[in-house]
Amino acid sequence: MSATHHRTIGFGYLAISLIAVVIGTLLSLAMRLHLTWPNWPLPLHGPILPEEYLALVTMHGTLMLFFVLTVAPQSGFGNLILPSQIGARRMAFPCLNALSLYLTVASLITLLAATFVPGGGPIGGWTAYPPLSSTPLAGPGQGYGMDCWLAAIAMFSIASTISAVNTLTTIVKLRCEGMTWERLPLTVWGWFTAALLSVLAFSVLLAALLLLFCDRHLHTAFFLPSQELINGVLLQHRGDGSPLLWLHLFWFFGHPEVYIAILPGMGLTSMVIANFAHRRVFAYHLMIATTLLIGFLGILVWGHHMFVAGLNPFAGTAFSISTIAIAIPASAKVLSWLATLWRSKPELATPMLFALGFVSLFITGGLSGPILAQPILDEYLHNTFFVVAHFHLIMAMAGVFGLFCATYYWAPILFHRRLSEPLGKLHFWGTILGAYSTFLPMHLTGLAGEPRHYAQLTGITPAASSLLQSTLPLQRHITASAIFLACAQLPFLLNLILTLRRTAEAAENPWQATTLEWSPYADSQQPEEAPVVHHGPCHYSASGREFLTQWSTETTFQTEPE
């Protein structure tokens, strides 16, 4: 396959994510161990200093958010599966596609390089609020390290925007004959909506990064007040800007970003559940509408990250309403999943287990969303571990379950082999157990008052120590669970290695799927084998025993009515 072939590029993106997720996970374990035992010496390094702890937090967040949860579902599987699912032979712009992959690689290298420049990696978290991020005076890592971060994320933004334009053009222009918008699988709707959001969100982020670069190096003051006293040095700026402008721009990107991470997983979950339940997706048109609605509302809710940031309190009310509103299309999705599954007793193969895990984590993580959307409650919960628990369950864990579901489900297409079922099931049960055991107790340490980004919870003022003391037993439990969760990924890696060493057995459509990527001609470049679509996805007979693929030319049975 050539270097501009979408499969090659898709595997390239998955390789980036695999590297990023391994590093990001190891960093999080170092954080947990340090938080629980502040004197614990990191092998080959020694005890972790407070600024190193913050550098770990920043690198963990940046790697996971950008290079795992954005890259793998949207760019990775978007390239590997999307064209064949809509009957396209290629992506719309193969060369631009390769360019965005190379830019993403350069971005990852630049980001990781931040760790090794003088001063080390940046310490301001993945949100990089100025003035902490605007001057090297504010702390170690805020000099060269921060510049690396800015350069890396700027490259990433450009790559994501190009990639999103490519995805949108491919879906709009290259659908095969008969693939109407109504017949698009929900995964494609997920990629489509996420790409729309990417174009909007990453362009705003890129603008914000440029302004921050100007504030750092060209003496502007978009995000800085006219005077600040940092580390004993009085800084005078010609302008009189506000850090709140950065918060607005960043979260205008940042909130859509989390939907970019989760929308493809939602689409895949819908399709996999229908596939294994041998049923139509319940309320298919409503599912399309809610996907678009989540995307639309997703750009109107950024202010809920800023309830206590210093905005007018009326803004808090407005953003509270838009945020609560987004719970409605999200609930509609959950109801559809539950209704599709109801009394179906599906075959519990590994892809289905991960799809069910996605639903479970989405419910559990989602239910704390409306709580955090209430400004008066956010006043207590903001920047505590309650929030950490919320987004790790709904975004990180649900997102990762979507990725595992995709890997197990599409393995016969990607590797021409099915992954081992026993190892897959071991992987699933270890991961779901580890995920809940790690992130559920964080709600409680958050309710107890534990703030985010604290390098240690002991050895601080007596009042603070006695407040946070009560969380220490839970801290040990969380750390042990996090280690267990990381170890639970070993069966997955083993499974990949063992499967790739086996000889290829090209089983055609092993899950009895109805969508086009399973067509025997999905990869054919022959013009006479060009795919033609005759039906919508997920058509099964009333008994569920027969199924009708999108490319079948004839209907041999009465399909289940919607």
Place this chain on the structure above:
Amino acid sequence: MSLQANPNFWHLPRNAALHGHALDTHLLLNLWIALALLAFAHIVLLAGVAIRNRTTRPHNKTLLEYLPLAALTLLFFGLAVRAQQLWAAQRYTGADLSAMQVEVTGMQFAWYFRYPGPDAAFGNTKLSLASAAEGNPLGLDPDDPYGRDDIVSSQLVLPAGREVDLTLRAQDVIHGFSVPEMRLKQNAVPGQTVHIHFTPQTPGDYAILCTQVCGLGHYRMNATMHVVPQADFAAWLAAHEAKP
């Protein structure tokens, strides 16, 4: 199940502020509702997976989708309206005119608290004069007569039962002023002043935490709020007013 009888199930620290009880009640209500919905959704999920009894489709979409959706919408908006009432009560209006004035300044990695003194007015500050090493961390202007009686403290001492109007500032980067036991949190932003008001009720020592990552010393940017009976506060104030 009584919401108030067993708050420790959720690990909430004690509440010591006047507005805290209503906030806690609403928070616990939210948490129990979320837990109930979580359990219910999982029961439906697991039952659907475990039981096979294919009924003829179509299912009634109104019954299965729109009715539960309407119920959830009502529930979420009901909770949001109640939260809105509490938010409005705390934030839509400023403090009472009789509230005690204290200025809070955050800087890497300490909090300073300034009381206006007997003249009930804060003096000017200049960042160019600020230096913790010279004993003037806030940059009080010696030429401003209003500032001569200002009291600067590293502890926040407050009388129980009196409303306090805090003026939040930051010298360098954004800091988060948070007192979990007062159910209070507000960021201090450089170049901007933000007000927040509350009434501490129960005497005691409470942790003041920084909740916005602000640099390497973020975790140790703590201070203590001493809430004392009125008489003790008057004595503390008199002792500090007499000093300069």
